[in-house]
Amino acid sequence: MIISKTLDYAVRTLTYLGKQPSGKTILMKEIAENQKIPVSYLAKVMRQLVKAGIVISEYGPNGGYSLKKNPSEITLRQVYEAVEGELKMIECFDTPGSICVFTSQCGQADIWYEIETKLVKILEGITIQDIIIRDDLYPQKLNLNKQENKYANP
């Protein structure tokens, strides 16, 4: 699995926020309950999203979270990097402190870099808005999957 739970939480949170009326602030508690995310862990994720400039936080009563940008302006790349850091397929000479003996003759590195570049481009091409649109397509599926859904667990 390449997508961590943390990233999953982040995406779900942003999707949830993106569905709210513009300007409305949402409590962390509400997000956590609605999305079945441990509150105490979500707190950490939210900080990262705030720090990355994707989400706005407000203190005190009537406080909470809201999107800083339009859902169509939040790419999966931004979200990925907010919680995971820069996307890297390999870790070799460009990571300080871990210089590899093979860097001077390593065709493999080039290959992974190329793939990495393609993957980043793909992530850049997809936004939270795209996910919201998909979600909206699902009411029909809901019926088809009712049977499965019975066994669902968080």
Next chain:
Amino acid sequence: MIISKTLDYAVRTLTYLGKQPSGKTILMKEIAENQKIPVSYLAKVMRQLVKAGIVISEYGPNGGYSLKKNPSEITLRQVYEAVEGELKMIECFDTPGSICVFTSQCGQADIWYEIETKLVKILEGITIQDIIIRDDLYPQKLNLNKQENKYANP
């Protein structure tokens, strides 16, 4: 980092084997020493490669390993799946035992599946032969990087 050390070991091993004269068998010990891989761990990786039908093993004196296929017929997808299992970006309803409450309304899953498909296609399009070719381009770089290389560590 997305590429595990295990996968790195597997790719380097296959590249190394691919550079040998056709039919020649190579000792696990030689691979390990040449590629700076812990022998006892490499043993495990080799088993996976054999099981996946990528490599041939022979017992006894004059035994060792050799490629079962031509380097140009070994794709990164095959190697990935040999050591990591099927490539999966997310783990939700299609993984037995972990059914997610959101499957019936999860646009995110669709998105990741699409990306996963693209990534698998990319991996299918690259072979060990491609890496060997890259390696061969490097003798020049060797000079350029001599300085860095001095500090190399395994």
Next chain:
DNA sequence: TACATCGTGGATATAGGATATCCAAAATTA
């Protein structure tokens, strides 16, 4: 047959990171 060589299989350890929890402090509102 006896023996050396070499991979196989499985059990087991270790280390590091992902995941999760908790609490006191800071900011805001009323």
Next chain:
DNA sequence: TAATTTTGGATATCCTATATCCACGATGTA
């Protein structure tokens, strides 16, 4: 001031990648 809500950091837990070890199985050679 009191209530609300996020923030920051310290810490715990769990899981997986990585690594190690050893007895066993298979093969070639004398």
